[in-house]
Amino acid sequence: MSPRSMLAGAAIAISLGLAAPVAAQSTVVRASGPSVAEFPVGKKLEGGSRVVLEDGDTVTVLDSTGTRVLKGPGRFTIGGRKANERDVLGTFITRRASRDKVRLGVVRGDVGQEGPVPAPTVWLLEWGQAGPFCHSGQGRLFVWRPDNRGAARLSIKANEGTATTSLAWEDGSRIAAWPQELAPIDGSSGYTIALEGGQEQFDISFVRLASEPQDVTELVSALSANGCTGQIERLIAAGGGEDDGAAAE
Numbered sequence: 001m002s003p004r005s006m007l008a009g010a011a012i013a014i015s016l017g018l019a020a021p022v023a024a025q026s027t028v029v030r031a032s033g034p035s036v037a038e039f040p041v042g043k044k045l046e047g048g049s050r051v052v053l054e055d056g057d058t059v060t061v062l063d064s065t066g067t068r069v070l071k072g073p074g075r076f077t078i079g080g081r082k083a084n085e086r087d088v089l090g091t092f093i094t095r096r097a098s099r100d101k102v103r104l105g106v107v108r109g110d111v112g113q114e115g116p117v118p119a120p121t122v123w124l125l126e127w128g129q130a131g132p133f134c135h136s137g138q139g140r141l142f143v144w145r146p147d148n149r150g151a152a153r154l155s156i157k158a159n160e161g162t163a164t165t166s167l168a169w170e171d172g173s174r175i176a177a178w179p180q181e182l183a184p185i186d187g188s189s190g191y192t193i194a195l196e197g198g199q200e201q202f203d204i205s206f207v208r209l210a211s212e213p214q215d216v217t218e219l220v221s222a223l224s225a226n227g228c229t230g231q232i233e234r235l236i237a238a239g240g241g242e243d244d245g246a247a248a249e
Helices: 003-015 095-103 216-225 229-238
Strands: 026-032 050-053 058-063 066-071 074-077 131-135 142-144 152-158 164-169 175-177 191-195 201-208
Touching (some): 066 074, 131 229, 164 175
Antiparallel strands (some): 026 058, 058 066, 152 191
């Protein structure tokens, strides 16, 4: 094939969306084993780079297409998935998607669905998640309950002082607005939250991020830096959980 023909073929491939995929950058979200110090949570791994793991190492990485678990011993190439693969985390990490879902009151398709349903975005505070919760400071905060059967009320008690308030879910609803006027989320005070009539309770505090992350890498770095590990675990689960699809080279 002549050079001119090769160039023409490449142009046609690009016009048809058949260009060679670009390896995506990944971010470390969990690590254990002898090499754990080399893979802190939030570390960026450039697409196409190689990772060498020892026996007993397990490193979980995340990009917009999901979760990948690397288990040693072996060498692994980062970003092996195609760049045009479905973006499974796009609507999970963006504030706009979160607002769209909240405007529906409950997520379409979840209405009447039996059994627990996890929060559809990382920006919803999920009942049962303790510890620091990171938010962007834009718009209202909403609380998600996985099980929408029956009406329920959540009590909220400030850890500093004696102020208490509550929020309520109607039967069939999973979303309720956090009472920010009575329980501010822009200060250092934490809260103890509990379902009225139940035994479980959780301590929650809030961290306002300096800016809104624009992609998975920025988000993981911000969550890690502020101790919002519960949201990182939710990212891992939304990205496919413990998907051990990585094979050593």
